[in-house]
Amino acid sequence: MKKGTNKRRGLLQNAAVSYIKKNVGILLAIVIISTVLSILEPIFRTTANLTNVSRQIVTNLLLSYGMTMALLIGAIDLTVGSVVASAGCIFITAIGAGIPFAAAFFISVLFGCTTGACCAGILNVTNLPPFIVTLAMQKIIRGIGYIVTNGKPVQIIDSRLKVLGSGYILGIPNPVWISILITILLVILVNQTKFGRHVYAVGGNEDAARFAGVSIHSVRLRAYMISGCCAAIAGIILAARMYSGQPELATGYESDAIAASVLGGVRFTGGNGSIGGVVLGALLLGIVNNGMNLLNIPSYIQTMVQGCIILGAITIDSLKRDKKER
Amino acid sequence: MKKAGEVHALMGENGAGKSTLMKILAGIYSCDEGEILIHGQTVAIRDTIAARNQGINFIHQEICLAENMSIAENLYIGMELCSGLFLDKKKMLAITQEHLDELGMDLRASDQVSSLSIAQKQMVEIARALFFDAKLVVMDEPTTSLTNKEVESLFAQIEKLKKNHVAIVYISHRMEEIFQIADRVTVLRDGCFIGTEKIREIDMQKLISMMVGREIGQERMEVPTGGETIMQAKNLFNRHLKQVSFELRRGEILGFAGLVGAGRTETACAVFGIDPPESGELILNGKNVVHKSPRDAIRNGIVLFPEDRKKYGLITSLSVKFNLTLPVLHQFIKGIRVDSETESRIIERYAHKLAIKMAGVGQACAGLSGGNQQKVVISKWLAAEPSIIILDEPTRGIDIGAKQDIYDLIKELADQGLSIILISSELPEILKLSSRIAVMHEGRLEKIFETVDGITQEEIMYYAVEGKDI
Numbered sequence: 001m002k003k004g005t006n007k008r009r010g011l012l013q014n015a016a017v018s019y020i021k022k023n024v025g026i027l028l029a030i031v032i033i034s035t036v037l038s039i040l041e042p043i044f045r046t047t048a049n050l051t052n053v054s055r056q057i058v059t060n061l062l063l064s065y066g067m068t069m070a071l072l073i074g075a076i077d078l079t080v081g082s083v084v085a086s087a088g089c090i091f092i093t094a095i096g097a098g099i100p101f102a103a104a105f106f107i108s109v110l111f112g113c114t115t116g117a118c119c120a121g122i123l124n125v126t127n128l129p130p131f132i133v134t135l136a137m138q139k140i141i142r143g144i145g146y147i148v149t150n151g152k153p154v155q156i157i158d159s160r161l162k163v164l165g166s167g168y169i170l171g172i173p174n175p176v177w178i179s180i181l182i183t184i185l186l187v188i189l190v191n192q193t194k195f196g197r198h199v200y201a202v203g204g205n206e207d208a209a210r211f212a213g214v215s216i217h218s219v220r221l222r223a224y225m226i227s228g229c230c231a232a233i234a235g236i237i238l239a240a241r242m243y244s245g246q247p248e249l250a251t252g253y254e255s256d257a258i259a260a261s262v263l264g265g266v267r268f269t270g271g272n273g274s275i276g277g278v279v280l281g282a283l284l285l286g287i288v289n290n291g292m293n294l295l296n297i298p299s300y301i302q303t304m305v306q307g308c309i310i311l312g313a314i315t316i317d318s319l320k321r322d323k324k325e326r
Numbered sequence: 327m328k329k330a331g332e333v334h335a336l337m338g339e340n341g342a343g344k345s346t347l348m349k350i351l352a353g354i355y356s357c358d359e360g361e362i363l364i365h366g367q368t369v370a371i372r373d374t375i376a377a378r379n380q381g382i383n384f385i386h387q388e389i390c391l392a393e394n395m396s397i398a399e400n401l402y403i404g405m406e407l408c409s410g411l412f413l414d415k416k417k418m419l420a421i422t423q424e425h426l427d428e429l430g431m432d433l434r435a436s437d438q439v440s441s442l443s444i445a446q447k448q449m450v451e452i453a454r455a456l457f458f459d460a461k462l463v464v465m466d467e468p469t470t471s472l473t474n475k476e477v478e479s480l481f482a483q484i485e486k487l488k489k490n491h492v493a494i495v496y497i498s499h500r501m502e503e504i505f506q507i508a509d510r511v512t513v514l515r516d517g518c519f520i521g522t523e524k525i526r527e528i529d530m531q532k533l534i535s536m537m538v539g540r541e542i543g544q545e546r547m548e549v550p551t552g553g554e555t556i557m558q559a560k561n562l563f564n565r566h567l568k569q570v571s572f573e574l575r576r577g578e579i580l581g582f583a584g585l586v587g588a589g590r591t592e593t594a595c596a597v598f599g600i601d602p603p604e605s606g607e608l609i610l611n612g613k614n615v616v617h618k619s620p621r622d623a624i625r626n627g628i629v630l631f632p633e634d635r636k637k638y639g640l641i642t643s644l645s646v647k648f649n650l651t652l653p654v655l656h657q658f659i660k661g662i663r664v665d666s667e668t669e670s671r672i673i674e675r676y677a678h679k680l681a682i683k684m685a686g687v688g689q690a691c692a693g694l695s696g697g698n699q700q701k702v703v704i705s706k707w708l709a710a711e712p713s714i715i716i717l718d719e720p721t722r723g724i725d726i727g728a729k730q731d732i733y734d735l736i737k738e739l740a741d742q743g744l745s746i747i748l749i750s751s752e753l754p755e756i757l758k759l760s761s762r763i764a765v766m767h768e769g770r771l772e773k774i775f776e777t778v779d780g781i782t783q784e785e786i787m788y789y790a791v792e793g794k795d796i
Contacts, residue, residue: 189662191664192659192662192663192664193659193661193662194655194656194659197648197651197652197655197659198655200641200644200648201641201644201648201652204641204642204643204644205637205640205641205643207638208637208638208639208640208641209641209652210600210619210620211600211620211630211632211638211639212624212652212653213619213620213621213623213624213625213653214621214652215619215621271641271643271644272643
């Protein structure tokens, strides 16, 4: 009995050590930037601000998870931003139409899964490049949001929306709880299941995976469905916070999701990256954005800084890899 | 050694060194020693442009044309004509068309290459090689995808070139072509020069005996003869295969001999579900089965060790551990519970069985040597505990010591009662290890030798080169 717990602790310790080792660069960046911000602007380290940062990160984090699933299998999912908008619109419209809260939630999530399944289905049948297919689907899915809302934002007042979007449990915002739950689920899915291994196999070498008996189609289908599902949940949370569904919302969010994934160590070539790394990627982007807001840096400079961070991160990553391979 | 106005055939088994020699001429590879003489002068050929400047042109076996461009554009790649700043498309089209007409090819210079048939593309390749002022044209299996009529017109071109004092090196496996078109023939074996003969003074028997006769490193191994039939393929047919039928017995090693492109790998792909047959039956343990994907085949206990292990066998960016366990995840992952003990046991058992040299099971496969990569591929399939193993060129690119390890392993597996299909281009390997030998030629299974005793390399080569018609 005692031996068992010791062993478990050993495993957890090992996992923690390897996690820190793997992500040492980005962890250091987060620590340094946080320290500098705390000194420059004491407001940064207040509980109120940090809570705020965590809530802001949620949307991008969830989208990054979906993007990461697509990137891991060597593809990409450009629909995530559109799914956020349309799922939010469907959610609010459904509640407005008197559909029970839980059912509305379920319908929106189902919508997200379906859009993912559509993308994967098209890819499986046609063998077209994922970039093009998801780009086209991005437009189609956004169109659905406009149709549902008749092109105008829909608003409703509902106390349950306040709980979902702006409530707290134990001082932590409810959206953060949701994203923690999803993070745990995904970490288990990626590390503890056959599907997880198959994802890495398909991304690493699709031919070899096929020869090893992996069903590429099924892996792709599931990866995209997870992406759609995560994006839909992000859309629901966002809509709940704003008490409205806005069809033009979240335009360009897919690029932030790509940025967080890449910062977190996910490679565009597939088969490489981790959910744990993506958490840090989204966290770093969130902290930098918050810090620049606090320091009153103009928004157009902020955009440029984000671009520089992404470039810097992938350059360091590729230099590291070259060194390792030599 | 090649005279102007002569067609010189180059022959040899797979891997005899024909293509390597030609690649040195083309400047794709450089030679460590030796020199190339043209008109009595030593020339250094550093790259393909140098080769072209020496008047050496190539028709490659594989088609290398830019699909999205017209025939004229393809012919002029790298040397486009300009009038002023802009491309002179009219002139290029006109000259190309003239050239095509001269060659008697029924093609339009403005046609996009992607719209052409494979045979037509081959014709464009030929037209391109003859487009430049050639002194020497090297043709590497130019007729593989041509119809009889097109072959005739190619031969007419060759005759015309001969009259213009162009020397031609003609690489082919097809005997009848060699005897029809060549003046002299040179045979290579294992990268060595075996002999050059005038074609009039040699017959097919002699030629085949020059081609085979690679040293058999060792005595034939004692391999089991096999028991009852475990798998039967009946009339497998698809775009590569023409009614291929054979049966596989329990515990035997069925060797598959044949030249490159004879359909051996394609047969394996059909059985393994990568390229399912359009018609024909596969009977496994008395039951009809259909393999639509490798997944189906693996479920039925068949595994395939692909020839190109980097492309199909391994995920090189990931660890030995990951690769080893990929086909057997179901043995230790149930739902979300990973049984790490079983996982370690599987890895222990197979990584050590084959003595894979590595820093640790966490090492990425990219860092392993070719032989060790092959061992990882084999280990991962053994972990799947198959009943039928298909090996496609298992010893390609592997040094001699590691080869013997692999031979021993194959024999051991057969002794354990596994049925093995061994595809190999090395006849000695086939003769050494097989219980029975199947020979393929141009998509057909031409001959099955029921016993290996007393079979010579010549006999196998005869069927591989000729089929049974002649």
